[in-house]
Amino acid sequence: MRSLVSYGAAGWRSKALAVALAALPAVAAEAETLEIVALGDSLTAGYGLPQGEGFVPQLQNWLTERGHDVTVVNAGVSGDTTAGGLSRVDWALSDDTDAMIVTLGGNDLLRGIDPSNARENLDGILQAGQARDLEILLVGMTAPGNYGPEYKASFDAIYPELAEQYGTLYEAEFFGALTEDGDGPDAARSYMQADGIHPNAEGVARIVAALGPRVEELIAEAAE
8 A cells, every 4th residue: 555655655756756846948039129219200110101010010020920929019109309208218118028128319409409408318128227237229310411521520429439338239330231332322212101201111120020030139149
C-alpha cells in the first residue's frame, strides 16, 4: 500500500511539473513583448489617412511581419509642437514602456519658433526618457531655406547634437525616403496628401520601410 501511495504522489508531481512547463512559453512570450511609444505630431498620429494606414499602424504591421513581438503606441497629437510633446511626455509613457520614438519639430518649423526653444523642449523630452531608462530613437526634421541660412543651420543641428549628447539612435530626416530617388521635392509630391504637408498612405509605407531597420535597432537595444 505504501508503494502505491508513493507512486501516486510521484505521478501527481510529474503531472504538475508538466503542466507548469507547458505554461512557460506563453508566460515568456507575454513577458518579452516590448512597448514602444511613438511621441509625435500629426505625422505620427496619421492625419488625413484611413484607420490602419497611418504611420503607427503601418509600422506595427511592418514589425509584426518580421517577427517582432512589440506593441507600438500612438502618442501622436495633430498640431503638437515640441513644447506640447514635452508637456505630455510623462503621461504618454507608462511603467510598461521599453522604448520611445520621438518625431517632433514640424509644427515648430511651420510657426517659425526659435530653434533654441525647440532644442530646449526636445532636450527635456530626452531627459524624461533617460530618467526612465528607455531606449530612444530621435527622428530629425530639416528646416526649409525660407527662414534664412542662420535659422536653418541652427534648427538642423538640434537633432544630431542631441542624439550624440544623449547617446540615442538617430534618423536624420523623417521625409528622407520620399526624396531618396534624387528628384527632390518634385518626386516627393506624389507621396503627399493634397495639403503638401502630410504623406499619403504610399508615402507612409516608404517612410516606414526606410525607418523600420532603425526601429529594429531600437528593439534590439531595448531587449538587452
